[in-house]
Amino acid sequence: MGVLYLLSLVLGIACMLLLDHRFRLFFWRDAKAAAIVTVVGVLFLLAWDLAGIGLGIFLRGEGTIATGLLIAPELPLEEPVFLLFLVLCTMVLYTGARRLLDLIPARRRESEREREIV
């Protein structure tokens, strides 16, 4: 029984939350909305997993870095944790990209003003 995978996921989640905290992107901007998005996202992806398992497409591996604990047939304990990471990563990337896009026109205006002055 390995905990390496689970540990990596938890570490990944911690990193996402650190980014979130540093730049006030997601939970640190609107905790309630972020919680709703996270719950909806994880449940949506979990439903997808279950549909795939039901159709016999997704099969659990026997990798030694996983705990091997199952919360449903073919659904390892790590899966919801992974989905949580995926949702956080998606939202940090999106909100971060929005932040960057907001900066571009601001800079362009600044440089235009500088040119006018010159």
Added chain:
Amino acid sequence: MTYLWLALAFIAAAAVAGVIFARQGTRSGEARSGEARSGEAAKHWKAVALAFAALAVLTAVFDSVMIGMELFHYDASHILGLKVGLAPIEDFAYPLAGVVALPGLWMWLTRKRSGGRGDESRSAGHNLKGLVPQALLASRPVSWINTAYPFAAAMLLTTREIDWVLIVGTFYFLIPYNLAMYGINDVFDYESDLKNPRKGGIEGALLQPHLHRPMLWLAAITNVPFLLVLAFAGGPVAWISLAVSAFAVVAYSVAGLRFKERPVLDSLTSSTHFVSPAVVGLALAGADVTPGLLVLLAAFFLWGMAAHAFGAVQDIEPDRQAGIGSIATVIGARRTVRLAVGLWLVAGLAMLATPWPGPLAAVIALPYIVNCAPYWNVTDTTAARTNVAWRRFIWLNYGSGFLVTLIFILQWSLTS
């Protein structure tokens, strides 16, 4: 291939949700200019694209690592076989669906209440107030059974058991299907409905213009998931019949197609509205196609055409005033009534050609013919009077449904 279909279904659901949320999220009040709104939307989708680009790279790398570590694998017969590293191409569907839907939800939840006092959200809430009751009224609850019954009967008589597909499908054809059919119809019919005092009661409601867009969204949101689930439960025949059914619902009244204004095509499309649920039921149940079944469906189709044509007679005046065409405005009241009587007659005679106890159903045509025959010599100016017969017609359908049910029970007991 199975994984691809599964992924496409979930991506479609995510895309619909994402687009709707993003639109609602950018529309934070009338105070905002259209330009600011479209700039906001452009920024949103640009950020989504950037985030997906990053996610795709991360997926290619880490999915490969995870599969390499044997954390999970796939049944090779279910995937396309196209891979990036070790990651099957279908695995990119997860981040794609997430990045399309979730930022939209986030934007909607965190949308700015411009003015800062929450007036916008309150007025938006007020605007949408009454949408659901209006939509339900518009969907003619008295006629819901006319689409749900053909589906349920066709499926139950074929499979002889009540499973989840039967329950989901019956619910779909009972409410969401009618919401879409009549909702879309009333939005695009607003002009002529305004001049028609008959609307607003048993046969439909006037729909306020500010509810037109929400109504169309409501129709889409309540229908698409059901169509996907039902398509998922069936094979290619079910897909085709569902597609035909959904197309007929939209094409009947939507601007640009407006099949309801094209004589003959209007009656054909209207009848499809009632026969296609039965065909979907048969397709989902995997029914054998027999000559008797085809004759039955043909008779049902003729009955539906007659019903539509006769219903159009009473609207000749308002339709002409609003510049709307129909089979009745084109060939005239008298010939339309006679056509309807003829179609009911042929439908009844056709039932005589079906296997026992089908011929019993021939008698059902009689009340319709009797109800409609007094208007054999109706003129365009007296056409509005046929509304009396039309009101009887709505209740006649319940009697016919009763008789049809008795015949189905007889058929069930004879074959079991």
